[in-house]
Amino acid sequence: MPEPPPISGTTRLYAVLGDPIAQVQAPTLVNELFQAAGRDAALVPMHVTPEGLAEALAGLARLANLDGLLVTVPHKAAVARLASAVSPTVAITGTANALRRQPGGGWYAANFDGDGFIRGLRAQGHEPAGRTIALIGAGGAGSAIAAALLDAGADRLTLTDTNPARARDLASRLADSRPGRVHTTVTPALADADVAVNATPLGMAPGDPLPFAPHELPPGALVADIVMHPADTPLLRAAAALGHRVHQGHHMLRHQLDAYRDFFGW
Amino acid sequence: MPEPPPISGTTRLYAVLGDPIAQVQAPTLVNELFQAAGRDAALVPMHVTPEGLAEALAGLARLANLDGLLVTVPHKAAVARLASAVSPTVAITGTANALRRQPGGGWYAANFDGDGFIRGLRAQGHEPAGRTIALIGAGGAGSAIAAALLDAGADRLTLTDTNPARARDLASRLADSRPGRVHTTVTPALADADVAVNATPLGMAPGDPLPFAPHELPPGALVADIVMHPADTPLLRAAAALGHRVHQGHHMLRHQLDAYRDFFGW
Numbered sequence: 001m002p003e004p005p006p007i008s009g010t011t012r013l014y015a016v017l018g019d020p021i022a023q024v025q026a027p028t029l030v031n032e033l034f035q036a037a038g039r040d041a042a043l044v045p046m047h048v049t050p051e052g053l054a055e056a057l058a059g060l061a062r063l064a065n066l067d068g069l070l071v072t073v074p075h076k077a078a079v080a081r082l083a084s085a086v087s088p089t090v091a092i093t094g095t096a097n098a099l100r101r102q103p104g105g106g107w108y109a110a111n112f113d114g115d116g117f118i119r120g121l122r123a124q125g126h127e128p129a130g131r132t133i134a135l136i137g138a139g140g141a142g143s144a145i146a147a148a149l150l151d152a153g154a155d156r157l158t159l160t161d162t163n164p165a166r167a168r169d170l171a172s173r174l175a176d177s178r179p180g181r182v183h184t185t186v187t188p189a190l191a192d193a194d195v196a197v198n199a200t201p202l203g204m205a206p207g208d209p210l211p212f213a214p215h216e217l218p219p220g221a222l223v224a225d226i227v228m229h230p231a232d233t234p235l236l237r238a239a240a241a242l243g244h245r246v247h248q249g250h251h252m253l254r255h256q257l258d259a260y261r262d263f264f265g266w
Numbered sequence: 267m268p269e270p271p272p273i274s275g276t277t278r279l280y281a282v283l284g285d286p287i288a289q290v291q292a293p294t295l296v297n298e299l300f301q302a303a304g305r306d307a308a309l310v311p312m313h314v315t316p317e318g319l320a321e322a323l324a325g326l327a328r329l330a331n332l333d334g335l336l337v338t339v340p341h342k343a344a345v346a347r348l349a350s351a352v353s354p355t356v357a358i359t360g361t362a363n364a365l366r367r368q369p370g371g372g373w374y375a376a377n378f379d380g381d382g383f384i385r386g387l388r389a390q391g392h393e394p395a396g397r398t399i400a401l402i403g404a405g406g407a408g409s410a411i412a413a414a415l416l417d418a419g420a421d422r423l424t425l426t427d428t429n430p431a432r433a434r435d436l437a438s439r440l441a442d443s444r445p446g447r448v449h450t451t452v453t454p455a456l457a458d459a460d461v462a463v464n465a466t467p468l469g470m471a472p473g474d475p476l477p478f479a480p481h482e483l484p485p486g487a488l489v490a491d492i493v494m495h496p497a498d499t500p501l502l503r504a505a506a507a508l509g510h511r512v513h514q515g516h517h518m519l520r521h522q523l524d525a526y527r528d529f530f531g532w
Contacts (some may be wrong), residue, residue, distance in 0.1 A: 009290035009311045021331060024275035031273055041346030044310060045275045052328030235461010260460055
């Protein structure tokens with residue numbers, strides 16, 4: 001691998017915002033992309049708590065050599081509200097994971113989680129069209145993945161969240177344009193699911209409980225996780241031990257790089 | 267040279283703030299230092315205009331993994347006012363070039379320009395003690411260099427600035443603790459100077475006029491510049507052509523690294 005171009009006064013900046021931040025993979029992946037392209041740019045991690053988010057975004061808008069932000073847990077809904085303009089997907093899901101400068105000032109928010117998740121599934125040979133899917137977690141990533149699964153042709157999507165009102169709100173927004181295919185349940189609807197997706201952060205911290213019980217799935221089901229660190233989450237290990245197919249979280253991020261490249265002009 | 271540690275989610279951040287920013291040397295110098303120490307940290311450039319400075323500082327204070335800031339032209343006086351606590355040198359000069367977090371919130375401001383300038387002079391064999399010195403530019407760097415030259419034992423220091431009131435204000439603050447050794451003139455007092463120092467930004471931009479006329483200096487004088495890019499400024503080239511000794515701007519920054527190391531705990 002060639003040596004990365006050193007950071008100098010001319011380097012353009014990008015950042016990824018999250019809380020916690022140590023687990024984010026974006027700096028490694030995106031800086032490798034910059035390096036391969038010989039681009040004088042760097043993506044750095046920025047640890048921002050929810051209380052500090054609005055002030056941080058206002059301050060970062062003042063950095064003339066900072067061209068864009070990626071956004072991760074727990075800020076995806078907040079940045080959609082703080083943006084001065086949003087993409088159609090953000091308007092439906094209420095969540096964003098990428099911000100670039102608006103020509104008139106402020107930030108334009110987009111969401112590539114769902115797009116990346118679908119591309120990642122397909123790249124691994126898992127076609128969501130026509131499937132019955134249980135999605136656990138209706139927060140930032142979950143909302144975007146739900147919209148993208150429906151756009152990709154999922155036959156039936158059941159949403160579950162520890163906050164049932166959050167799942168119902170998302171289902172109602174999705175049902176406006178996709179009637180009859182979205183349902184909510186208080187406990188995950190696993191018995192007839194072809195695919196079960198963890199879109200919660202459970203599995204990031206040692207000792208987290210499993211987000212759902214993979215032994216309730218039928219034989220041959222696919223278990224997908226959006227947690228990227230560790231790659232083999234306790235959920236995926238339990239699912240694999242039961243003979244289920246598994247799909248790791250890093251695919252979603254890796255397959256978002258093409259979307260980011262277009263969005264940011266990399 | 268070993269490959270730098272890649273930027274990841276655990277990387278600690280530092281930044282240098284300026285306007286313009288492309289010319290700053292700190293990212294290269296400090297990242298080399300981090301690299302040699304195997305430290306998981308990176309210093310990035312941040313281009314901030316004067317109108318955006320207060321909001322940028324407030325936002326950067328919200329980045330929990332950003333541990334400190336270096337500050338360059340034209341922000342050195344503004345950050346001294348915006349800091350919540352200042353070092354004794356900052357209290358005298360009204361300018362700062364390094365900020366670190368205050369335990370109670372906000373920024374603590376210090377100034378290592380003067381210290382770095384003196385260390386750089388001495389490392390090149392130029393002792394300021396006992397000398398008559400003409401200092402041109404009473405702004406951010408000039409103020410700090412003036413205080414440090416007096417602390418280092420300069421016998422007579424004459425200050426000149428295109429804004430004469432700025433030179434007089436600085437002289438009066440310095441004279442409180444160092445009576446009888448500081449003077450101001452409207453045009454640089456070069457005829458009897460042992461050392462003449464350019465502490466203005468003149469020489470950074472192609473076509474800048476010279477900050478003073480080196481042919482007015484006596485034979486054997488030393489001409490020092492704080493402009494770092496280009497290393498051989500038009501002033502230093504003109505002085506060298508006249509047979510004067512010259513001292514380049516990068517020495518000041520290179521010799522500040524030890525001070526930064528202590529201040530930031532590198």
